[in-house]
Amino acid sequence: MGKRRPVFKMYSYGEYSGWDRNSSEIPKILDFSTDIKASIGTEFGYVLHIKNGKGEILEFKIDHPPFTDDEGNIRPPFTGEQFIRTNDYQFYLGDCIWEPLEDKLGKWEITTYYKGEVVAHKIFNLK
Template structure:
């Protein structure tokens, strides 16, 4: 019997409650929107629901407005990978706004790939 192909669906997107990065729990959605009223501590992103993907890997990237690190260099996009741990898996991709607020405003583009193909993509405007 052939292995079933994973399915992907964005379950929610927008502004979320503060996320405990040490917890397995997904943050609670506060408002569905791609227009985010940015304040220090605002959490935003999307939740991707994956079925039949246990043992597979996702790659992700967060493109953000140009801001600098401690040495004054422009930060590259955030990238990473996530392993799918169960056959009914939720993956939260997002970020939280930190100081200084001014250089975080603008377009944030969040993308998730599975085997080189885009399976989720959202653009958020932080204002």
Template sequence: MARKKTKAEVKMISYGMYAEWDRDQQGIPDFEVLTDRIPAILDQEFGYVLQIGKGKGKGKRITFRIDHPGVRDEEGKVRPPFTGEVPINKNEYTFYLGDSVFGPTTEDKIGPWRMVTYIDGEQVADKTLHVVAP
């Protein structure tokens, strides 16, 4: 008899502005302000945190997509949405999806940033944060 696949329980516990995130450290950046309006200030970190319960399972993975307002590369071309994938390695798992207002300019960062998270192809979170002129 086939084993029934357990569905992960997902709750968004915060969104908005966070302290600068050290990508070399494991863990979640410190939460600062609950908001969906982010000032376009260099190095301002923003995103959301999900608490995932019953998440660990054979091959379970988080995939994500960040649709940005038209961030340009060094050649001036609009970059594709940012995407990625991570394994769920604990039954109780905390996941941070975020970005920061990065240079060399902030003008192409202003506008809606839609952040979407999936577990095994099923959408579990969707939040749009608006980067605005300071």
């Protein structure tokens, strides 16, 4: 019998409470919306609930408005991987606004992939 394919469900999306990256706790949803009133420290993104995915790896990309790094180069999209630790797993993917605020405004596109296939996708408009 072959391994079952994981099941992905977007549990929530929008603005969240602050997120501690060192904690296993998922941030609390404050507002379900893709229009985010941006200020320094605003946390936004989505939570995926994943069943039957233990041991699998997700890939993600956060495409953002053009802003520069400390050397003046345009920052590429943020990319990474997430290891699924349990068969009943929650995964928060998002970002937090930092200074300067002006270059973070606009369209943020957040996408999660499983084996190259899009399993979650949201576009947020930061204003």
